[in-house]
Amino acid sequence: MAASLKMSDDKQETEIEEGANTSTNASPRPSCLTPDRQALADSIMESVKASVSKLRRGDPPTIYIVPQIIRRVKEVAYEPRMVSIGPYHNGKERLQGMEENKLLYLHSFLSRNPDHRLVDYLEAIEELKDKARSCYSEKVGPLMGNEFVKMMVLDACFIVEILLRFYPRCRKMKLVKQQREELEQNEEDLGLISAMKKFLFHSNGFEDPILSTIGMVYLLGCDMLLLENQIPFFLLQHIFKMACPVKVPHLLEKMALDFFESRSMPWNEKIEMNDSYYHLLHLFHSHLLLTPTNSKEEPNLSCIPKFKLKPNLSCIPKIKPVLNKLKNLLPCSNKAPLLNTKRRRMIPHATDLQLAGFKFKKNEKSNNILNVKFSHGVLEITPFLIGDNSETLFRNLIAFEQCRLKAKFHVFTTYLVFMDCLVNTSKDVALLHHNGIIDNLPGSDDDVTHLFNRLCIGIFHNFKGSYLSDVKDNVQKHCENKWNKWRASLKRDYFTNPWSFISLMAASILLLLTITQTFFTVFPYYRPRSQFLIIMF
Known part of the structure; x- marks a missing residue:
């Protein structure tokens, strides 16, 4: 075949x-x-x-221009603010200020290993330029000839130098100590260790214009995680392996993850590295989606009684008009049925779930933002922080999944669609914040609501087969239980404010008195008066 x-x-x-x-x-x-x-x-x-x-x-592109249907919602979220990496934003006037810093960082990077000159790196990238060019989905000006090779070398050396400078000194010392223990103590190995120390602890000789300012470091990290602002990861690996005197497995990946660790997002630190990352955003994304565990146990609803009471009061002529009066007296609600899961939203809002008896709990044991569990009416979600640049990061992770990955790997899109279902108003955000799930630093609850409600506009997603499909199904089953619906409707209509509760109590007392009056009116017709007095006394 x-x-x-x-x-x-x-x-x-x-x-x-x-x-x-x-x-x-x-x-x-x-x-x-x-x-x-x-x-x-x-x-x-x-x-x-x-x-x-x-x-x-068989080599489809891995670095994309964000599709217009996604980009039009908020274009600024996909464009760099400080530095251009790769060809898509290269040459833009507002980003030219960082080009001079790239040259300073190139000078510092070349000084770390004098055995390799600039021409060596240019020749190495020249051999990989066709493979690198095929990684981009769009053809743009800088993708031609020597300009492309120059851009790739400058950007790759700039990124590697940034990661080397940011890598904590304590971890560098630990790395050197580990290499000293692994290598034999002969003259050649001692030379390698000395070269490794010079490579890691090289002093640039000038004040660092980026790392000396915390705000610039954070903005630079945001720019380095934009989908349109990437270079192929194999170029970074090749440059780093050429410069590093000692081969340390996945050292570059560890330095990059350490640099991005302050993205206000919990993740799983137990990661199995591989050599198949497309770019830095893919590395960050892969570190997030590591085996999110979810409870597949369905809630036990067998203990909930199923009432099938059908009272027949038609034989008592005085009851019907009284019930009609009670119906007019009781406060009614014009809202749509509360737990109608057949509507547009796949699961109800957080406040509606709370009224239905659901409880929200932060998952303190998990260090992965994607972990969501549901069991016996309790929804456990890993707490996370909403910062100034969270929306930019969320949007680029979604765009990456929509452009490149197969639907079954759209885990971050699935998570944000799930959160969009939970969050509809500021009351939903306040509820999740009260339970320790969402911590909103810069803005109000309305800002967070606006963020979640607009993140998933223009994207493709299907919960079927996703990692949260069991959680969604179990929540829906719990909502569709009639007892839960009745309880939710009762709480919503009569227990949300004291006046509704007072009206309910008054109506209940009136109903009880009416039934009592009807009893004493009807009973003498079936019992003689003497027997009735005996029963009374």
Whole structure:
């Protein structure tokens, strides 16, 4: 079968080439095929052959321009504010201030290992430029010739130098100590350890214009996690391996994760590194989605009684008019049915769930933001912090999943859609904040509500088969239980304020008195008066 598929592919490629040759070699008819049209046909066929060849190589792009349907909601969230990395935003005037710092950082990086000159890095990237160019989904100006190689070297060295400078001194010392223990104490190994210390602790000789300001470090980290502001990770690995005197497995990945650790987002620190990361955003995303565990245990609803009371009071003529009066007396609600899970939202809001008897609890044992558990009416969510740049990070993680990953890996999109279902008003945010799940530093509850309600506009998502599908189904089953619906309706209509409660109590007392009066009115017709007095006394 594989041979037949290969023959089919070869045949298709041959047909395309023959079509191109036919369109090139065929004698044009003066009336319908002019030289301009011939040139246009040749250009189209070249594009077709290039596209087919790219698909057959099996290397689809990994760095994208954010689709307009997602980008239009908030364009500024996808554009860098300090530094351009890669070709998409290269050359923009408002980002030129950081280009001079890139040159300073390049000088510092080259000084860390004198054995390699700038020309060595240029030659190394020159060999990888075609592979790097194929990682970008769009063709832009800097993707041609020497300018592309220059841009890749400058950006790669800048990122590696930033990570080396930010890596804590205590961890560098621990790394050197570990290498000293692993290597043999001969003259060659001592030289490697000395070179490693110089590589890690190199002094740049000038005041650092970025790391000396905390705000610039944070903004730089945000720019380095934008989908459109990336370079292929294999270029960073290649540059780092050339410069680092001792081979330390996944040291670059650890330094990058340490740099991004302050993104106000809990994650799983137990990570198994690999060499298949597309770029820094993919590395960060992979560190978030590590095996989020969820409770698949369905709530036990068998202990809840199922009432099927159908009182027949038609035989008592005085009851019906009294009940009609009570119906008018009781406060009514014009709201839609509370736990109607068949509406647009897949699960009710947080406040509605609370009225239905749900409890919210922060999952203190989890260090992964994606962990959500539901069991026996208790929804456990890992607490997280909403900061100034949280929306930018959320949007770029969603855009990355929408552009590149298969639907079953849209874990962060699933999580944010789930949170969007829970949060509809500021009261929902206040409830989650009261339970320790959301901590909102810069703004009000209305700001957080606006953030969640607009994050998922224009995205594709399906809960079926997602990692939260069991949680969603169990919440819906709990909501659809009739007893839970009745209890939720009772709480919403009569226990949300004291006046409704007083009206309910007054109506209940009036109903009780009416039933008592009816009893004493009807009973003498069925019992003699003497027997009635005996019963009374």
